[in-house]
Amino acid sequence: MNLEQLRYIIEVSKSGSLTMAAQKSHITLSAISQSISLLEKELGVTLFTRSRGQSAMPTEEGKVVIEKAKEILVKINELKEEVDTYNNTLSGELRIATIPGRMHLLVDTVAGFKNDFPDVKIKISEQGPKEIIENILTDKIDMGLMVLNEEYLPKNSDLVYEMVLEGKMVVAVNSKSKLSREKSITPEMLMKETLVLYDDAIIQQFMDENIAKCNDVNILFVTNNVVAINNAIEKGLAVTLGLDFSFDKNPIYKRNIVTIDLETPENKLVSYGWVRPKNKPSSQIAKTFIKRLTLDI
Numbered sequence: 001m002n003l004e005q006l007r008y009i010i011e012v013s014k015s016g017s018l019t020m021a022a023q024k025s026h027i028t029l030s031a032i033s034q035s036i037s038l039l040e041k042e043l044g045v046t047l048f049t050r051s052r053g054q055s056a057m058p059t060e061e062g063k064v065v066i067e068k069a070k071e072i073l074v075k076i077n078e079l080k081e082e083v084d085t086y087n088n089t090l091s092g093e094l095r096i097a098t099i100p101g102r103m104h105l106l107v108d109t110v111a112g113f114k115n116d117f118p119d120v121k122i123k124i125s126e127q128g129p130k131e132i133i134e135n136i137l138t139d140k141i142d143m144g145l146m147v148l149n150e151e152y153l154p155k156n157s158d159l160v161y162e163m164v165l166e167g168k169m170v171v172a173v174n175s176k177s178k179l180s181r182e183k184s185i186t187p188e189m190l191m192k193e194t195l196v197l198y199d200d201a202i203i204q205q206f207m208d209e210n211i212a213k214c215n216d217v218n219i220l221f222v223t224n225n226v227v228a229i230n231n232a233i234e235k236g237l238a239v240t241l242g243l244d245f246s247f248d249k250n251p252i253y254k255r256n257i258v259t260i261d262l263e264t265p266e267n268k269l270v271s272y273g274w275v276r277p278k279n280k281p282s283s284q285i286a287k288t289f290i291k292r293l294t295l296d297i
Contacts, residue, residue, distance in 0.1 A: 001039060003076070005035050005036065005038070006069040006073060008035055009066055010066060010070060010073070012032070012036065012048060012056050013063075016055055017056065046059050046062070048062055078283070090117040091117070092283065093120070094120060094122050094142055094283075096289075097125050097135060098124065099127070099129060099132070099146045099200075100128075100198075101224075101242070103126065105297060106293070109293045112292060113289055125141075128201070129147070136275060137158060142286055143276045146272070147202050148270075148271040148272065158277060162274055163273040164293065164297055165245055165297050168244055169241055169243060169264075169270075170241070170260060171185045171190070171261075172253065172257055174234065174236050175256040176236070176256065177239075185260050185262055185263060187210055191211075194219075194237060194239070195240060196219070196222075196228070197219060197241060198224065198226065200242075220232065226252045226253075234256065245297075
């Protein structure tokens, strides 16, 4: 038994075809067929039921062996990556998705990570919560960073969540405005203000449950453009709402913008963290990145 044989049976189980598995493995059909036959002989079981056209379906025994083969290859990969971290030679790819408006939380971690591990290719994209979940389950991304709100987290045993930080909703105002002298702001006080809002489901939900109940709300615009929101506050045109960690360390929001606590019964702490597939152990790259992100935040 060797690692190539394990890779072959996994590839055949994915494609359901010896021919396709041979093509993806860049070997001949006869070579992959012979390799699997030798493994079956060594183990004393039939791994696949073969039919005309070189299609192949795992037997019950084959399914068990294939799952064990996957576990073995994962452990071997983890071992290699662990050794690479000691030598600062970690290499590979890390695909991350984050909900909009939180990208600034990753900048310092990514910069330090790339400096220490230049051979790791990092891809970061902004996606909505539902898209993040879907792409994790379909193996399009390795991990997602999002608000861990029960409404956005499916009850799915294939996912694992872990909190990185907690935050609460605050009001961001111009430091020269009258509101900046307040210790806290109530929904009634906001009714006298013009709002600009980030186009975010969490903010919209908070508005619906807390602010919109008062009366009509004066909203100047809703956008995903944080620069436009910043400019509106800078010029004294409006105030905005957001989770406090959306403003912390965010260079877009300049020094003359301050945040004030929002006084509402429903202003509960909101968790922000990462989600990953349960049945696919995190790579050493992902583990190292998460560890650094937690320390940086």
